[in-house]
Amino acid sequence: MFGIGMPELIVILIVALIIIGPKKLPDLAKSLGKGLAEFRHATDDVKESLNVDVMKDEINEIKDSILLDTDGKNSDSTEITDKDK
Numbered sequence: 001m002f003g004i005g006m007p008e009l010i011v012i013l014i015v016a017l018i019i020i021g022p023k024k025l026p027d028l029a030k031s032l033g034k035g036l037a038e039f040r041h042a043t044d045d046v047k048e049s050l051n052v053d054v055m056k057d058e059i060n061e062i063k064d065s066i067l068l069d070t071d072g073k074n075s076d077s078t079e080i081t082d083k084d085k
Helices: 006-020 025-084
Strands: none
Touching: 006 025
């Protein structure tokens, strides 16, 4: 967890308890937890959005390659029919 060991975490909590006070510390922890949860949710939304954009690009590339293959086959078949005539 970010390279913080148990002794460092205890020191941080003691300093926070002294500076903030025992009455406001639970409220601060609750607010911090909610903020981290919202940040994770926003991060997940961004990741999902990026994945959707990547998938759209891949789908368009596949679609274009299929259309080019289809156009190429149609032009080959017309050339064969022109040669047969």
